[in-house]
Amino acid sequence: MADRMTINYEKKPCYDIVFTGDFELLPDELAAFGIKERKLAIICDTNTERLFAESIVSKVTGHCKKVIVHAFAAGEENKTLTTVREIYRHLIEEKFDRKDLLIALGGGVVGDITGFAAATYLRGVDFVQIPTTLIAQSDSSIGGKTGVDFDGYKNMVGAFYMPKLVYMNVGALKELDDRQFYAGFAEVMKHGLIKDALFYEWLLDHMYEIHDRDMDTLLEMVERSCGVKKLVVERDPTEKGDRAFLNFGHTIGHAIEKAKHFSLLHGECIALGMVAAAFISWKRGNLSMEEYYEVRDMFVPFNLPISIEDIDPQEILTLTKLDKKVDGGQIKFVLLKKVGKAVIDRTVTDEEILSGVQEILFSDEDATQ
Numbered sequence: 001m002a003d004r005m006t007i008n009y010e011k012k013p014c015y016d017i018v019f020t021g022d023f024e025l026l027p028d029e030l031a032a033f034g035i036k037e038r039k040l041a042i043i044c045d046t047n048t049e050r051l052f053a054e055s056i057v058s059k060v061t062g063h064c065k066k067v068i069v070h071a072f073a074a075g076e077e078n079k080t081l082t083t084v085r086e087i088y089r090h091l092i093e094e095k096f097d098r099k100d101l102l103i104a105l106g107g108g109v110v111g112d113i114t115g116f117a118a119a120t121y122l123r124g125v126d127f128v129q130i131p132t133t134l135i136a137q138s139d140s141s142i143g144g145k146t147g148v149d150f151d152g153y154k155n156m157v158g159a160f161y162m163p164k165l166v167y168m169n170v171g172a173l174k175e176l177d178d179r180q181f182y183a184g185f186a187e188v189m190k191h192g193l194i195k196d197a198l199f200y201e202w203l204l205d206h207m208y209e210i211h212d213r214d215m216d217t218l219l220e221m222v223e224r225s226c227g228v229k230k231l232v233v234e235r236d237p238t239e240k241g242d243r244a245f246l247n248f249g250h251t252i253g254h255a256i257e258k259a260k261h262f263s264l265l266h267g268e269c270i271a272l273g274m275v276a277a278a279f280i281s282w283k284r285g286n287l288s289m290e291e292y293y294e295v296r297d298m299f300v301p302f303n304l305p306i307s308i309e310d311i312d313p314q315e316i317l318t319l320t321k322l323d324k325k326v327d328g329g330q331i332k333f334v335l336l337k338k339v340g341k342a343v344i345d346r347t348v349t350d351e352e353i354l355s356g357v358q359e360i361l362f363s364d365e366d367a368t369q
Contacts, residue, residue: 003219005226007142007162008234014162017142019223021171021215023055026130027063030101033126033164035064039100041091042067043114045074048106048132051175056105056130064101068094072113076262079109079149081157087117101126101164107133107180108140108266112155115146119161129163132172134184135267138191138225141166143233143243152261153322154254160238168226170218182303183267185210186249188221189302190274191228193295194245197340199224207301245342248334249274252356255319259311271304276356280348281336283355291339306360313357317350 002020006013018029030040040060044053049071060067070090072083091100104114104127111129118127131141147158173181192200202224203210209217229246236243253273257266275296282292299306320331333348 003223005223005230007166007230009144009162009237015165017166017168017226019168019170019219019226021169021219023052023059023167023169026056026059026167029165029167030060030128031063033101033128035060035101037099038064039066039068039094039096040064040103041087041094041096041100042069042103042105043087043110043117044069044071044105045078045107045110046071047074048110052105052130052132052172056103066094074109076109076149076257076266079113081148081150083113084117084120084148087113088121091117091121096121096125098122098125101128103128103130104141104163105130105132107131107136111136111141112146112158113148115144115161115163116148116158119146119159124161126164127161129166131166131168133176134173134181134222135187136184137168137170137173137222138184139187139229139246141168142226142229144237152258154257168222170215170222173218174213178303179265181213183265185302186267186271186274186299186304188225189299189304190246190248190270191225193274193278193336193339194248194334194342195228195231195340196224197338199228200339204298210302241344244332244344245334247332248336248342249277251320251323251331251333252276252316252353254323255316256308256311258319259315260308264305264308268305271299272306272308272360275299275306276353276360277334278336279359280333280352280356283352284335286335286337286343287339295336295339307362308360309362311357311361313354313361316357317353320353 002018005017053069102118104111118125129141131137144160144162146161147155150156249270253270257269278295281287330346333345335345337343
């Protein structure tokens with residue numbers, strides 16, 4: 001038995017999210033899309049190919065016309081148009097047409113690439129998300145954002161394109177190494193900070209169960225995180241307003257990610273960006289000093305960084321100006337009004353951004369604490 005959540009688009013049901021602990025229900029879920037007469041392409045990276053592709057192929061074989069696997073090299077550096085081009089080539093060689101179906105099996109990079117390929121191949125084919133990382137299950141697989149990086153700039157080429165289904169096998173999270181798991185937790189924490197103070201408190205109260213990856217706890221955590229994302233994306237499906245709340249920590253975080261040449265994981269950079277944004281929120285008078293330090297320090301027990309070495313604040317500032325969230329020359333910066341309530345602010349100054357970056361810059365004093 002699985003839990004379900006329906007995502008609405010323009011106030012009409014668009015797709016379901018299925019929450020479960022294995023892949024057993026996948027054939028039945030896909031049968032709703034008439035896969036008996038459709039070819040399926042499982043798009044994955046080399047990591048998820050090794051872990052999950054064989055299992056998915058065995059589950060859908062006999063239920064569809066044909067199934068193929070296309071795997072590309074794992075890593076953010078491969079989230080490019082070149083990778084999408086190779087997917088197009090494989091689909092053309094296998095004679096995929098508009099009635100066939102793509103399956104995104106993997107983390108956020110796989111989901112973004114597959115969604116973009118689906119949106120653009122033959123002007124649009126159906127696709128299904130099967131997210132296997134925490135960052136994808138809690139955040140990136142929901143809401144229809146697809147895209148690739150361009151010359152190192154995050155998600156500069158993309159489209160809004162909705163999946164037909166999101167199938168969450170929370171059991172897949174047990175296969176993640178610790179660094180990947182906790183990097184994904186940054187987005188979970190973000191959802192509590194921007195929209196749900198009670199969820200934020202729940203996360204802190206269930207710290208040990210989360211560390212142990214207790215299945216019931218993970219199911220509740222992912223479902224509640226998706227509930228926050230659902231509220232935001234349904235109100236603003238194409239990021240004209242409130243959906244920008246989801247970018248809390250991302251303006252500075254993306255700049256750090258590029259400055260460090262993607263040597264840090266996305267969630268690690270977003271954690272740093274959230275600390276910097278919370279610091280600016282405190283200096284603006286939105287948070288008390290105690291609230292700021294609590295927010296900052298709560299990343300530590302979840303193995304997320306709150307300081308970083310070897311970055312140039314001026315370079316980070318310059319990179320924030322190139323972010324896709326810049327609108328009319330102004331950065332739509334997300335601050336906290338309080339824990340559980342975010343605000344969009346277009347008046348954050350260069351000096352404030354620099355002060356936020358300075359706050360997370362590792363110093364000799366940090367090493368002695």
